[in-house]
Amino acid sequence: MTIALNGPLLLVGAGKMGGALLEGWLARGLDPRSVFIQDPALPEGIGELVAAHGIVAGAAPRLPQPPAVIVLAVKPALAGEVLSVIAPSVGAGTVVLSIAAGRTLESLSEPLPETCAVVRAMPNTPASVGEGITVCVANAHVSEPQRQACETLLAAVGEVVWVDEEALMDAVTAVSGSGPAYVFHLVESLEQAGIEAGLPAELAARLARGTVAGAGALLKHSEQDATTLRTNVTSPNGTTAAALEVLMKEDALKRLLARAVAQAAKRSRELSS
Template identity: 55%
Template sequence: MSESVLKSLSGPVVLLGAGKMGGAMLEGWLKLGLPADKAVVLDPNLPAETAAALAGRGVLVNPALASLPAPAVLLLAVKPQVAPEALPPVAPLVRAGTVVVSIMAGRTLGTMAGILGAQAAIVRAIPNTPAAIGRGVSVAVAGPTVTAAQRELATALLGAIGIVEWIGDEALMDAATAVSGSGPAYAFLLAEVLAQAGVAAGLPAELSARIARATVSGAGALMDQSDLPAATLRQNVTSPGGTTAAALAVLMDAGKGFGPLMVEAVAAATKRGKELAG
């Protein structure tokens, strides 16, 4: 479905901001079959060699805005702090039928509608960093003027970098961001502190780092390929009275264990997201 949707667009896909996330999305679209001549990149800070490479593949890079036909999609992938300066120049590109997909953190549907126009069909989404290898999670919410076809198109575009989950209430976006958007950092921290704990238990630092990293990534791969709930996978590793049970007794302490800490951490990230949006 994604491939057919991307191949049948009536207008170009305009990408504003081709940094790590925007660039990963562009690569995903091209791999899924978006014709290169329907991809437009707007990024004045794009390195010359990157711009030349994209142009060599047929992608239109930094054209005059007045020369562009009505886009099927305008994807906003600039840093949120530059949005007040970056969005007004591209606002005239938003025509009837154009869907705007924003992956800017903290910029609400209302904020973007205030710049792009109240009738703009806007989808707000937050992808996470595994998008760089096509394993991302994007949580998305549609504005009131987005049609079913435009939502399908947004799903196809976001699906090029991983799975897409839709929510019906934008108020949930900060909590979703705290779980999926920030979540990779929690997994990386687990590998980091697990390695440190191994050193404290007597392992050589390099060995501990290697086996901690491989263990966290391997467990993630196992969970991805299994239909079992995470709790069941955990229980399958845990023999009564064994070493894993001894460790989990500490990590699952009701007062100071991993669970209460994670609840506190996600709450802190959610609170900060609301502050940034305000």
């Protein structure tokens, strides 16, 4: 899918997530002449990419016309200050797409023109390798073409899902935003368990990493759900069944994850209030 917008795109912040988005856009054919980057100090790799494509970047790049989309990819603590600075560049047809974690539609809209279209998005770190999933919610001023433009831009780094209720974003953050860390901890734990079972550390690490990565790839490409895939690999009275008897006893793992997600959602609400 080639990306085409009806005006310039202003990327504010070209750090890890902003840089991943930029790479995805360029890979999908977005005209680099339509991209402008507001960032006073580009990371080394992104600086080289920007230079190679002749993209205009700097602390305050001058755009030929109001941007079609402003992508806000700065740290949440800086979002309000940055939005106040860029507010004068917002045009009647501009949509502000924020990936600043925890910033509500209300807080994002406050420094902007009263009827500004704003989309709040929650991506996750697998976006850096094009395997992310992003959940979005829009305010009442976002038109269908603006919604489609935001979805097209975010789809460059993975799957995109929309919700109608902003209140769901705290749970979204707890499940998909923080979720990769849970999976990485699973790998750490599986690796340690392998060592305790007698495997050399290097082999345990390789097996744990490869198993989780492979299972994730199988889950992504299979039409079967996770329950069916688990059942398929579990022979009656076999080794997997013996392990699952421990993990699933009294819903131990389910209950632990439920507590973890609830705690993360609670913290998300605290940070966004």
